[in-house]
Amino acid sequence: MSTATALFPLPHALDVDRLGDEIARLSAEVDTAIARLLTLIREFDDQRGWSNGFRSCAEWLAWRVGLDIVAARERVRIARALGTLPILSGALKRGDLSYTKVRALTRIATPENEARLLTMGRTNTAEQIGRIVRGRRMLDGAAERREAKRQHESRALSAYRDESGMVVIHGRLDPEGGAVFMQALAAAQDALHGTHTSAEASERLSCDASRTWMRRDSEGNVLEVGRRTRTIPPALRRALLHRDQVCRFPGCGLRFVQGHHIQHWAHGGPTTLAYLVLLCRRHHRAVHEDGYRVARSENGVLQFTGPDGHLIPEAP
Numbered sequence: 001m002s003t004a005t006a007l008f009p010l011p012h013a014l015d016v017d018r019l020g021d022e023i024a025r026l027s028a029e030v031d032t033a034i035a036r037l038l039t040l041i042r043e044f045d046d047q048r049g050w051s052n053g054f055r056s057c058a059e060w061l062a063w064r065v066g067l068d069i070v071a072a073r074e075r076v077r078i079a080r081a082l083g084t085l086p087i088l089s090g091a092l093k094r095g096d097l098s099y100t101k102v103r104a105l106t107r108i109a110t111p112e113n114e115a116r117l118l119t120m121g122r123t124n125t126a127e128q129i130g131r132i133v134r135g136r137r138m139l140d141g142a143a144e145r146r147e148a149k150r151q152h153e154s155r156a157l158s159a160y161r162d163e164s165g166m167v168v169i170h171g172r173l174d175p176e177g178g179a180v181f182m183q184a185l186a187a188a189q190d191a192l193h194g195t196h197t198s199a200e201a202s203e204r205l206s207c208d209a210s211r212t213w214m215r216r217d218s219e220g221n222v223l224e225v226g227r228r229t230r231t232i233p234p235a236l237r238r239a240l241l242h243r244d245q246v247c248r249f250p251g252c253g254l255r256f257v258q259g260h261h262i263q264h265w266a267h268g269g270p271t272t273l274a275y276l277v278l279l280c281r282r283h284h285r286a287v288h289e290d291g292y293r294v295a296r297s298e299n300g301v302l303q304f305t306g307p308d309g310h311l312i313p314e315a316p
Contacts, residue, residue: 027098028095029095030099031092031095031097031098031099032092032093032094032095034092034099035082035089035092035093035099036093037075038075038078038079038082038089038092039079039082039089041057041061041075041076041079042079042080042082042083044057045057045076045079045080052306053249053250053251053283053286053292053306053312054251054252055282056076057076058072058073058075058076059072059251059252060251061075061076062251063250063251063315063316064251064316065316066315066316074103077106078102078103078106081106081109082102082106084111085106085109085110085111085114087114087115087118088102088105088106088109088114088117088118088121091118091121096118096122097118097121097122098126100126101121101126101129102121104126104129104130104133105117105120105121105129105133107133107137108133108136108137120132148174151174151175152174154172155172155173155174155177156170156171156172157169157170157171157172157173157181158170158171231271232259232271232276233271236271236272236273236276237259239273240259240273240276240277240278241257241278243273244257244277244278245278246278247278247279247280247283248277248278248279248294248302249279249280249283249286249294249304249312250304250312250313250314250315252280252283254280256280256281257278257279257280258278258279258280258281258284259276259277259278260276260277260278260279260284260287260294261275261276262275262276262277262294262295262296263275274296274300275296277294277296277302279294290307291306291307292304292305292306292307293305
């Protein structure tokens with residue numbers, strides 16, 4: 001390279017440098033925007049804004065902004081973690097640390113060590129930080145196993161009937177046992193609906209629960225049943241499962257489903273494929289008891305509305 005070229009860079013070199021500077025500047029702005037986004041997600045989660053038909057903030061996020069569920073869960077995890085890590089949160093807001101670095105650091109960060117982690121984040125690449133975090137978590141695995149053992153040994157569960165006849169339950173369960181217990185409790189609550197429940201819940205429980213006449217196709221499969229029938233015949237259920245496959249509530253997609261009469265049998269709704277839809281237990285309850293509504297338009301498109309009457313789009 002000549003002395004003249006070194007002293008006076010070519011226009012092309014100047015253009016490339018400007019492009020590099022612009023990329024770095026915009027990347028910092030993106031990280032700042034992500035910091036704001038994570039703050040909003042945390043506030044939305046804290047206020048349970050997702051509870052309008054969704055089971056979690058991650059599920060709502062996946063539906064509302066088009067993320068896959070794994071990415072949505074990771075966003076929620078980081079948002080929650082940064083709520084207790086003001087130093088790392090501030091670094092992301094200022095663009096001092098990239099989102100990639102902060103995402104990795106939140107896996108091992110605590111309010112006590114985040115200042116040290118900030119220094120590490122500034123002096124290492126994102127790839128190096130990823131390796132350090134993975135190594136730290138492997139070392140922490142032994143501590144996690146000790147904690148799991150402590151949780152296992154501290155488990156306890158007791159139930160008794162007090163003097164008024166009420167059943168009192170006290171317990172402390174590990175996360176896995178607790179999850180099983182909560183599922184069993186939810187099933188028990190549904191069973192109790194059969195003995196004392198509201199009219200809305202009764203409709204839900206009888207929605208897919210005495211036949212007078214049937215219409216069949218040329219092969220003998222049931223396509224329609226009489227007015228006095230609320231039970232969905234096996235052939236019709238198979239057709240319904242083939243058509244809908246999953247819960248049709250927007251953003252759900254669960255495969256553990258129940259048949260729902262769009263117009264309830266008690267209100268004159270026929271048991272035909274056009275008047276049936278698959279819903280999971282949660283959204284079946286929401287439609288019957290929580291003010292949600294489902295209808296099918298003239299062109300066959302399902303339309304769900306919330307308790308406020310606003311349409312819930314299939315995909316925003």
